Amino acid sequence: MAIERTLSIIKPDAVAKNVIGQIYSRFEGAGLKIVAARMTLLSRADAEGFYAAHKERGFFKDLVDFMVSGPVMIQVLEGENAVLAHRDLMGATDPKKAEKGTIRADFADSIDANAVHGSDGVEAAANEIAYFFPALNVYSR
Numbered sequence: 732m733a734i735e736r737t738l739s740i741i742k743p744d745a746v747a748k749n750v751i752g753q754i755y756s757r758f759e760g761a762g763l764k765i766v767a768a769r770m771t772l773l774s775r776a777d778a779e780g781f782y783a784a785h786k787e788r789g790f791f792k793d794l795v796d797f798m799v800s801g802p803v804m805i806q807v808l809e810g811e812n813a814v815l816a817h818r819d820l821m822g823a824t825d826p827k828k829a830e831k832g833t834i835r836a837d838f839a840d841s842i843d844a845n846a847v848h849g850s851d852g853v854e855a856a857a858n859e860i861a862y863f864f865p866a867l868n869v870y871s872r
């Protein structure tokens with residue numbers, strides 16, 4: 732099994748609900764280690780750059796508006812098959828379709844306010860980690 736890293740964002744809705752710790756417990760319970768973390772209020776430029784792949788989609792403006800609506804908690808997770816393991820913990824993008832017991836089923840309200848982000852592949856993870864964390868701020872554990 733490959734040890735991977737992936738980027739996680741606890742989105743403004745979940746930060747506002749005060750469930751950062753509960754979400755962190757799920758990461759730790761699944762064997763994912765938090766190797767970098769930072770709370771920040773994203774600028775529009777940060778959010779637009781991060782979601783640049785979606786800039787032609789109809790939901791892009793709503794997505795950016797939402798991501799800058801309050802602080803987010805950004806972390807790098809490390810572990811065996813971290814990218815997919817994290818996507819499994821998150822559940823489907825639309826919380827109505829997310830499996831019971833997933834983070835989105837338990838904490839998300841809608842497809843827009845869906846509690847968490849996770850990289851969708853190893854290459855995206857590397858780019859997203861570099862986007863938010865200079866190399867010196869990521870530690871192997």
Ligand code: RTP
Pocket residue numbers: 785790794823824842843844845847848849850851
């Ligand atoms: P994320 O990137 O946030 O981890 O979510 P994801 O991979 O499950 O979904 P993605 O297709 O990458 O979409 C990014 C975010 O855009 C919002 N979205 N809205 N209204 C819509 O049809 C729609 N589709 C996507 C969601 O908040 C999604 O997390």
Ligand code: MG
Pocket residue numbers: 849851
């Ligand atoms: Mg995505």
